[in-house]
Amino acid sequence: MAGTKFAYVRNFELPDPLLPDTYLVCRLDGHSFHRFSDEHGFAKPNDERALLLMDHAAKSAMIEFKDIMLAFGESDEFSFLFRKSTNLYNRRQSKILTTLTSYFTSCYVLYWSQYFPDTPLRYPPSFDGRIVVYPTERAIRDYFSWRQADTHINNLYNTTFWALIQKGGQTATEAHATLKGTVSATKHEMLFSQFGINYNEIPQRFKKGSVIVREIVAPESSDKGEKLEPPFDPFHQQCSKVKKKNKLETKVEVLHCDIISDEFWLPRRHLLEN
Numbered sequence: 001m002a003g004t005k006f007a008y009v010r011n012f013e014l015p016d017p018l019l020p021d022t023y024l025v026c027r028l029d030g031h032s033f034h035r036f037s038d039e040h041g042f043a044k045p046n047d048e049r050a051l052l053l054m055d056h057a058a059k060s061a062m063i064e065f066k067d068i069m070l071a072f073g074e075s076d077e078f079s080f081l082f083r084k085s086t087n088l089y090n091r092r093q094s095k096i097l098t099t100l101t102s103y104f105t106s107c108y109v110l111y112w113s114q115y116f117p118d119t120p121l122r123y124p125p126s127f128d129g130r131i132v133v134y135p136t137e138r139a140i141r142d143y144f145s146w147r148q149a150d151t152h153i154n155n156l157y158n159t160t161f162w163a164l165i166q167k168g169g170q171t172a173t174e175a176h177a178t179l180k181g182t183v184s185a186t187k188h189e190m191l192f193s194q195f196g197i198n199y200n201e202i203p204q205r206f207k208k209g210s211v212i213v214r215e216i217v218a219p220e221s222s223d224k225g226e227k228l229e230p231p232f233d234p235f236h237q238q239c240s241k242v243k244k245k246n247k248l249e250t251k252v253e254v255l256h257c258d259i260i261s262d263e264f265w266l267p268r269r270h271l272l273e274n
């Protein structure tokens with residue numbers, strides 16, 4: 001196969017391994033989703049169907065890529081945390097990034113009609129992606145805190161911005177001008193006194209984003225119902241049982257909770273452990 005005179009060109013392909021024993025964070029972001037959301041009639045400021053579709057695509061990606069321990073999504077983006085000992089594709093950067101990005105994008109398209117039954121896709125959406133390696137647990141926690149704080153800041157801004165337009169009759173330019181330089185307490189106050197919106201009552205999904213976590217299934221429940229069917233080979237059964245015991249069963253769950261405080265992380269040591 002490699003024996004032709006042309007094969008030397010292969011040597012121009014350079015290896016791109018990611019640093020060993022470091023956490024990998026892959027963040028995907030919709031390309032030009034400002035336009036995409038307009039052309040597909042997304043509700044503003046938060047189209048719940050679009051968020052549910054993003055969650056579905058991210059959950060599918062976590063079922064496909066077992067080394068993803070945690071994902072966080074808001075708006076048109078999702079961040080995926082790979083465990084630090086992952087050896088997926090020998091940690092080749094472009095292979096991991098392109099495969100995950102295209103898998104996510106395909107899922108987004110595949111499941112589109114489940115969430116937008118009356119809105120045909122007008123053109124193919126695409127996502128950009130990047131991988132950043134982080135050396136410490138602290139950096140990972142700060143990374144996810146950064147994204148969730150961003151969700152909150154953007155959501156408060158967008159909620160007020162769209163209230164000024166939809167309920168206050170302002171143009172986009174006027175609404176931006178109204179909000180220029182305001183602190184968050186002012187936005188809460190504007191929402192409440194001018195539009196009767198209590199920010200605290202806005203759905204958690206919009207305020208906290210989506211946290212998709214790989215949870216360990218309690219061993220008792222995973223053992224249930226397992227019985228040996230005759231005829232069986234005792235040695236083989238033993239081997240497969242041992243193998244099963246060492247590999248804990250996990251499931252993937254979507255939450256809308258705080259991930260900045262210890263409360264999320266302390267009971268979930270497995271997310272950062274290896």
Ligand code: ATP
Binds near residue numbers: 037075
């Ligand atoms: P880029 O290609 O640089 O990422 P972009 O237009 O995608 O450009 P972003 O900063 O990623 O810019 O912002 C995404 C935009 O998509 C938001 O500003 C918002 O207008 C829109 N959007 C994404 N998800 C939703 C949603 N669930 N509901 C309403 N609008 C959304």
Ligand code: ATP
């Ligand atoms: P990898 O993920 O490493 O690329 P792969 O299974 O995709 O693994 P490739 O070396 O890329 O392996 O080979 C692609 C395979 O897909 C071919 O060997 C062939 O079996 C199948 N295939 C692709 N296109 C066609 C086609 N048009 N008709 C029939 N088979 C095809």
Ligand code: MG
Binds near residue numbers: 029030128
């Ligand atoms: Mg971007």
Ligand code: MG
Binds near residue numbers: 030031
């Ligand atoms: Mg975008």
Ligand code: MG
Binds near residue numbers: 029075076077
């Ligand atoms: Mg974005």
Ligand code: MG
């Ligand atoms: Mg192939």
